Amino acid sequence: MADYTLSDLQHGKAEVRLVNVDRSTDTHVLHDLNVTTQLRGDFATAYTEGDNSHVHATDTQKNSVYALAREHGVRSPEAFLLVLAEHWRAQPWVTGTWFAAESYRWERLPANGHSFVRSGQETRTAWVQTYGDETFVLAGLTDLVVLKSTGSEFHGFPRDRFTTLAETHDRILATSVTATWRYAGLDVDHDAAYAAVHAAMTGAFATTHSLALQQTIHAMATAALDAVPEIAEIKVACPNKHHFLVDLEPLGLDNPGEVFFAADRPYGLISATVGRGDAPVDPRAWAGIGA
Numbered sequence: 001m002a003d004y005t006l007s008d009l010q011h012g013k014a015e016v017r018l019v020n021v022d023r024s025t026d027t028h029v030l031h032d033l034n035v036t037t038q039l040r041g042d043f044a045t046a047y048t049e050g051d052n053s054h055v056h057a058t059d060t061q062k063n064s065v066y067a068l069a070r071e072h073g074v075r076s077p078e079a080f081l082l083v084l085a086e087h088w089r090a091q092p093w094v095t096g097t098w099f100a101a102e103s104y105r106w107e108r109l110p111a112n113g114h115s116f117v118r119s120g121q122e123t124r125t126a127w128v129q130t131y132g133d134e135t136f137v138l139a140g141l142t143d144l145v146v147l148k149s150t151g152s153e154f155h156g157f158p159r160d161r162f163t164t165l166a167e168t169h170d171r172i173l174a175t176s177v178t179a180t181w182r183y184a185g186l187d188v189d190h191d192a193a194y195a196a197v198h199a200a201m202t203g204a205f206a207t208t209h210s211l212a213l214q215q216t217i218h219a220m221a222t223a224a225l226d227a228v229p230e231i232a233e234i235k236v237a238c239p240n241k242h243h244f245l246v247d248l249e250p251l252g253l254d255n256p257g258e259v260f261f262a263a264d265r266p267y268g269l270i271s272a273t274v275g276r277g278d279a280p281v282d283p284r285a286w287a288g289i290g291a
């Protein structure tokens, strides 16, 4: 038989939907999560021979999500993934783990402590990975849709024979922010840090007079690093959701920045990672995270 190499094996349950209600007081606390588990380890013979004697069934992994939620509760997405990691890293043949969670926002309805409305705002994200004894915690947000109706310019870019874009000194800037950041350590108040990043990034978006979406991305990333010292580095990716001023001249009307066409595609796609000084970025922390 030809000499093939087998690598990057992992298996787990994707998108386990877990809704956890903390009923310890009349003001219930809701966590609505979408959890994915992945185990790495000594599982090669399942692939090469169909020998399942080391395979922790993905169904078992799914059950662990529900059982560990019952036993430990869900304090935050990150804290819950750390509970899963502590369990699975101790199981036989497991050398590494990868857990991800999306967390959907519910806002309280004022009438009582047990009624909520699903908020249309962003989705919170979290990842915990282990490599033996090492643990990496990443957190983030996605689908944070923001727009400013002025305070954005774009000019000074090179012009060649393919360039038709007009320079602008006043445009709509709109995007859907995806940000993912790595915590340097494990001792973090993840909820407080998330709230601080959210406030810092939306504040920077609003207050930065933007000469390019690139500049706004840098301002949002550095604001997050300023706000939360526990963050080692942050990746930000933003589509440029173009809003084109409609030419109303053929209709005999002017258009002083009031009527726009919101295009859905194509869109610019702009991203960057901002870290602290010369602190190295360990690529293992970011393995399998498409941010």
Ligand SMILES: O=c1[nH]c(=O)c2[nH]c(=O)[nH]c2[nH]1
Binding pocket: 154, 165, 211, 212, 213, 214, 240, 268
């Ligand atoms: O903020 C922007 N950055 C770009 O790189 C770019 N390219 C483009 O066509 N429009 C914009 N806007």
